Amino acid sequence: MNRLWFRITLSFSLLTLTLLVFLWFFITSVSENSFKQMTSEHLFENAQLVAQLVETSDLEGGTEALQERIELFREPVGMRFTIIDTDGEVLADSESAPETMENHSDRPEVQEVIENEQEAGEAIRFSETEEIEMMYVASPIYNEEGVIRGIIRTSYPLDSIEDTMIVFWRGLAVFLAIILVIAAVAASILARNITRPLSDITAVTKRLSGKDYSSRVHTEVSGEIGELAGSVNDLAMNLQNQMRALHENEQQLSTILSNMVSGVMLINQEGRILMINSAMEKFLGQHNQHILGHDYRDFDDSLGLRDGIAKVFEENEKIQKEVAAGQVTKKVFDAHFGPYYGNGWKQRGVIIVLHDITDIKRLENMRSDFVANVSHELKTPVTSLKGFSETLLSGEVTDEETARSFLQIIHDESERIDRLIRDLLHLSHIENKVSPLNIGEVALVRLTHGITHTLSKAISDKGLEIILPPPAEEVFIEGDQDRLNQILTNLIANAITYTGEGGKIDISIEETPFDVRISVSDTGIGIPAENIPRVFERFYRVDKARSRNSGGTGLGLAIVKHLVESHKGKIELTSVEGEGTTFTVILPISQ
Known part of the structure; x- marks a missing residue:
């Protein structure tokens, strides 16, 4: 200017x-x-x-x-x-x-x-x-x-x-020189008045090009330059609003992507990885600095995504398939590969979306196992009922004692089916929260002593050693006494069932400022490490015959887990095969 x-x-x-x-x-x-x-x-x-x-x-x-x-x-x-x-x-x-x-x-x-x-x-x-x-x-x-x-x-x-x-010329020359100086000064002032707002406008446009969208032209000039300044201010305000909206949209998109449980990856037309979210980082087991900017053919592809990406580049069509993460994590993903387009529907690259369906697969397996287990659990007693009842109905059993033993078997199998159905209904009620908790003050030490007294015959029959918390060290918590009684009865009964003769069962209660830890340890047969994650599933058994021989339905630990969770607590399990098992129930003092 x-x-x-x-x-x-x-x-x-x-x-x-x-x-x-x-x-x-x-x-x-x-x-x-x-x-x-x-x-x-x-x-x-x-x-x-x-x-x-x-x-x-x-x-x-x-x-x-x-x-x-x-x-x-x-x-x-x-x-x-x-x-x-x-x-x-x-x-x-x-x-x-x-x-x-x-x-x-x-x-x-x-x-x-x-x-x-x-x-x-x-x-x-x-x-x-x-x-x-x-x-x-x-x-x-x-x-x-x-x-x-x-x-x-x-x-x-x-x-x-x-x-x-000459005198006249000199006077005229001085007069005209004064006019020239005045004209030059006036021209300078006029030029300054014109160029000063133009300089301000130029400075604002330079700041706008430098992404300083808060810049404004502060001038009171009227006329065309004033209109130009107003237009530049309007342009700056519109740019600021648009950039604010773009920034908000970008933040929203970034927040959405970062909080998505599904993994997202974006690859440009040259095959370089432009963007991944945190879920994709977690699925790949790598930080984004080792992935972003790299060619998709060069980064450590632990999920086998390269083939799907290459196929989308070649065929320009969507692809959906399942991919597995490996033998250790055993993660299963539903992978969607698709092209993304720019202006004129020109392909700009490939977008990959991974959904973790590991839990869905696990639930499908559990559902399949549940159906198989229920069918298996019902098949044996139903077969017995049918066989013995048909024998009695045929009139071939004339001996009263034999007939009575057949009826006793039919009665026992009926009781077994009844227990199974009642346990399933009870578990369903707990899961659906049909029966609300009856909260009150519960004395855990007295409750533990009462349960062991009830099970004293089974304890004495196997000659087991029971270590209980001292009665003088009573611990009180808020909870449903009947359901807490059911939790401890199941755990102690399991310990008695799976502990050999002459074994030991240790029941301890530890109080902290915020919660109570109830531990039931035994020196029984223990649980193999690979079976521990599935112990709390319905009908899941480490040994298929062991629970049936013990008279259990296979639902006890599933019921215990849901009862503990209904009290806002959690249950932990540690076990060594052949050495023993410890169940620890952690419950809040106040509900």
Whole structure:
């Protein structure tokens, strides 16, 4: 803007200077002509005045009186007067002796009067006598009859006019110089007023290009520049709003992607990975700095995604398939590969979305196992019921004792089916929260002693050693006493069932400021490590025959887990095969 300001000022100043130069020449020319015209008129007037004072008789051959009279006009008037007869002879002169002067018949001003019979003749030329440039004006002298008897010529040196003109030129030059300076200052101020808001607008546009969308033009200039400033401010405000909206959308998209449980990966047309979310990082087991910017053919692909990506690039179609993470994690993903497009539906790359369906697969397996287990659990007693009832109905059993034993078997198997159905209904009620908790204060130590007293016969039959918490160290928590009783009864009964004769069962209760930890440890047969994660599933058994022989339904631990969770607690399991098992129930003191 400094260059624009300088150019405007310089252009305006040069234009003003040009106009002043033309004005200079015009004024000086007019002034010089005016001065000469005024001098000429003045000379003619003086010549007329002197002509009236000259007598016609004095023109006849000239007289000393005429010379003396002419000399009288030299000092007061400051002009030169010359009397010339019609033949060009000088009769008298106010500055020189007439006899020393040559004939003036060839003078232009004299010829104009004599030959052309004009009222005045005028000429400007160099005077040999005065040795300067002079202005001459000649006027005829008439007698009483109106005949020209002579000529009176007045002259005036032009150096006086030139001196006057020089003074005038100097004054005019100073005046025009002042005008030029004023015009230059005015042009500078005008240029500044124009370029200053333009500089502000330029600075704002530069800040806008530098992504500083809060910049505004602060100017009160009106007119087109004011409208331009307003347009730039509107543009800046619109850009700021759009960038704010884009930033919010970007943050929303980033938040959505980062909180998605599904993994997302974006690959451009060149095959380079542009974006992955945190879920995809977790699925791949790598940090994004080892993935972003790399070619999809080069990064550590633990899920086998390369083939699907390459196929989408080749066929430009969506692909869906299942991929597994490996033998250790045993993760299963539902992978979706698809092209993404830019303007004009031109393919820009590939997008991959992974859904972790490990739990779904596990639930499907559990459902399948549940159906198989229920079918298996019901098949045996139903087969027994059918077989023994058919035998009795056939009438082949005549022995009363045998018939009674068959009926007893039918009764026992019916009881077993009834327990199974009741356990399933009870578990369903717990899961669906049909039966709310009856919260009250529960004394855990007294409850534990009561349960072991109830199971004392089974304990004594196997000669087991039971270690219980001291009655004096009572622990109170908020909970449903019946359900807590069911939890501890199941755990202690399982410990008794799967602990060999002469074994030991240790029941401990530890209180912390926030919760209570109830542990039931035994020295029984233990659980293999690979079976521990599935122990709490319905009907899941480490040994298929072991639970059936013990009379269990396979639902006890599933019921325990849901009862613990209904109390906002959790249950933990540690076990070593052949050494024993420890179940730890962690319950909050307050519900």
